[in-house]
Amino acid sequence: MSKSSEESKLKNPNISDPIESLYIHVPFCTRKCGYCDYYSISSKVADFSAFYQGLQTELAATLSDIKQNNLCLNRLKTFYMGGGTPSVLPPDVMTSVISLIRKEIGFAQDLEFTIEVNPEPIGHNTVSAAIEAGANRISIGYQAKQDSLLQKIGRLHSYEDFLIIVNLIRESGIENISCDLMFGLPGQTLNDVLESAGQLIELEIPHVSFYSLILEQGTLFYKKYAAHPELLPSDDLERMMYRNLLHLFEQHQYHYYELSSTTKPGFYSKHNYNYWSTKPYLGIGPAAHSYYNGIRRGNVRSFKKWSDNPFASAELEPVNFFQAMQEYAMLAFRLAEGFSPDKFKQRFSINHPFDAELERLLNKDLISYNSNTKAYLLTEKGLDFGNQVFIEFV
Numbered sequence: 176m177s178k179s180s181e182e183s184k185l186k187n188p189n190i191s192d193p194i195e196s197l198y199i200h201v202p203f204c205t206r207k208c209g210y211c212d213y214y215s216i217s218s219k220v221a222d223f224s225a226f227y228q229g230l231q232t233e234l235a236a237t238l239s240d241i242k243q244n245n246l247c248l249n250r251l252k253t254f255y256m257g258g259g260t261p262s263v264l265p266p267d268v269m270t271s272v273i274s275l276i277r278k279e280i281g282f283a284q285d286l287e288f289t290i291e292v293n294p295e296p297i298g299h300n301t302v303s304a305a306i307e308a309g310a311n312r313i314s315i316g317y318q319a320k321q322d323s324l325l326q327k328i329g330r331l332h333s334y335e336d337f338l339i340i341v342n343l344i345r346e347s348g349i350e351n352i353s354c355d356l357m358f359g360l361p362g363q364t365l366n367d368v369l370e371s372a373g374q375l376i377e378l379e380i381p382h383v384s385f386y387s388l389i390l391e392q393g394t395l396f397y398k399k400y401a402a403h404p405e406l407l408p409s410d411d412l413e414r415m416m417y418r419n420l421l422h423l424f425e426q427h428q429y430h431y432y433e434l435s436s437t438t439k440p441g442f443y444s445k446h447n448y449n450y451w452s453t454k455p456y457l458g459i460g461p462a463a464h465s466y467y468n469g470i471r472r473g474n475v476r477s478f479k480k481w482s483d484n485p486f487a488s489a490e491l492e493p494v495n496f497f498q499a500m501q502e503y504a505m506l507a508f509r510l511a512e513g514f515s516p517d518k519f520k521q522r523f524s525i526n527h528p529f530d531a532e533l534e535r536l537l538n539k540d541l542i543s544y545n546s547n548t549k550a551y552l553l554t555e556k557g558l559d560f561g562n563q564v565f566i567e568f569v
Contacts, residue, residue, distance in 0.1 A: 187469035187499040188522055189455055193247040194467050195283070196449045197276065199230065200460035201258040202478060205295060208329045209399070212391035214462035214476040218263040222482075226460075227268055227275075229482040233459045234279055236486030244468050250281040253446035253456075254288045257314075261290050261305075262298030269301050273308040282309065287445045289314055289353075294332040294340040302340070306347045313344050314384075317354040320371040324360055329395075334374075341378060351442055353382035358416040360388055361406050368416045369423060376427045381442035384435050385420050387413055414559050421558075432511045434561060451506045453499065459485070469494050496523075504529055505568035508561070513545070513552035532567040539563070 203218040203226075241248050254276065261269070282288070289312040290305045292298055302313070315337065319325055322333050344352060354375055358368045375383055388407070390397045400406055408416065421431055429437040433451065436444065449456055455467035458474070461481035465472040471492040475481050480488050494502070500523055507514040519527045533551060536542040541557040541564050544550075557564055 185496040185523070185525070187494055187496050189453060189466065189494065189499060190246075190469040192455050193249045194241065194455045194457060195249045195252040196446060196454070196456035197251055197254050197280065198446075198456060198458040198463055199254075199256045199261075199272065199276075200458065200463035200474075201226075201256060201261040201264060202461045203258065203263050204260045205263055205293075205297065205331055206329065209395035210328060210388055210391070212389075212394055213259065215259045216478055218260075221263075222478075223265060223268045225482045226478075227271055229461075229485045230272060230459055231275060233485035234275065237457055237459065237465075238279065240486075241467070246468055248280065250283040251276070251286055252283045253449055254282070254286060255291075255446045256289070256305075256310075257291045259291075260293050260295075260298070260316075262292040262295070262301045264301055266300045266304035269304050270308050273305065273310075277309070287312055287351075289444070289446060291316065292340065293330075294337040296336065296339070299340070299343060302343065303347060306344070306349060311349060312351040312353065313349055314353040314355065315340060315344075317371075317375070318357045319360065319363070319367065320374045321367055324363060324367065327362060328357070328360055341380075350381065352380050353384060353442075353444065354380050356383055356385040356420075358385060358387055358420065359408050359413040361400065363408060363416075365412065365416055365419065369419060372420055372423055376424070376429075381439040382444065383424065383429070383437050384444075385417075385437075386435055387417065417558075430511075434509050434558070451509055453503050453506060465489075466494075469499070499523075500528065501568045504532075505565045508542070508551075508553055508557075508564050511552075512548070513542075513550040515548070515550040517549060529568070536564055536567060 200214070202215050203221045204215040205218055207215055288310045290302070290310045291314045292302050293316045317337055318328065318330060320334050325332065341352065356371055356375065372383070390401050424437040425431065429439060431437045432443055433447070436447070456465060457467060458465040458472070461474055461478050462476045463474045471494060472489040473492070475488040503519065503522065504514055504527065516527050533542070537544070540554055541560060542551045543554050545552055553561065553564065
């Protein structure tokens with residue numbers, strides 16, 4: 176597929192979309208988990224004052240950039256605080272951050288406001304403060320039910336701690352709870368995975384994201400397990416874990432809507448869906464990412480460098496029309512609704528240029544065409560080998 180001169184003149188639709196989503200990266204953790212590649216530093220040496228001041232500076236510069244480029248910024252429809260572990264912030268800092276965003280941008284009436292938390296007792300007061308200040312969706316780092324597995328992967332909570340935080344959240348009036356579940360962990364069995372998922376179903380947790388362990392270079396787990404794959408579940412067992420999770424949640428009226436996410440009706444992640452739809456979002460904080468005005472911004476992975484110059488330290492990557500089309504198609508295959516040529520045309524105002532790519536994927540039985548929804552979907556084989564699909568659009 177080649178880029179035509181006509182396509183090169185067209186603009187990435189991300190430029191004209193209204194900005195309605197914000198992500199804040201809180202880079203502090205009580206202790207870094209051995210598998211985690213996200214940027215974080217110990218909360219024991221955290222300078223919370225410098226963090227708040229950095230957010231103020233970066234937000235002001237971002238809003239100025241939006242104004243200078245005549246972009247449309249609406250009141251936020253999704254606001255996500257991730258990390259790191261946002262729940263390690265002192266309650267007063269959490270409240271100040273939320274107040275800052277409410278004042279400078281504002282919240283829409285139908286705002287989805289998510290806070291990531293770990294089930295450690297140290298963060299209970301901060302979680303309560305966040306809910307009181309407007310958070311209405313809580314994402315919990317559950318990972319597994321078995322305390323022995325939690326200890327093996329370096330988590331500081333127990334299953335009992337998890338039950339306590341769920342009760343605290345529900346007593347605060349919040350039902351929109353999401354939990355992260357991991358599979359493919361060292362020593363983990365299929366029964367372990369299904370038991371962990373079964374507990375979430377029994378607790379009526381309405382949204383679950385499940386991720387396989389990925390050995391990221393630079394992590395403790397990479398050093399420990401990259402040369403010893405025999406200590407991890409085999410690829411076949413990992414695929415079996417994934418398939419069984421999909422089936423188990425489906426049996427209990429959860430709707431699989433994205434490769435790693437399943438939900439009860441009305442509880443899908445609006446914020447993440449915004450990412451997958453290639454819509455604009457702002458990201459502030461060290462290592463945070465933004466995508467607006469057709470440009471990706473990646474903040475530096477250093478608290479000191481970020482706090483010294485929060486906005487100017489970012490790396491910029493313009494996304495042209497051709498690249499935007501590729502990314503849209505790739506991310507569409509992450510979603511259960513698949514790649515719709517009609518929706519593509521609505522977004523880009525031209526017919527998609529991916530006939531050859533789709534034909535190859537159909538011939539490999541990685542995708543199929545649904546004549547009812549008029550969309551291309553991943554097959555069972557495609558679910559197992561999704562990267563072979565995605566690479567066609569890179």
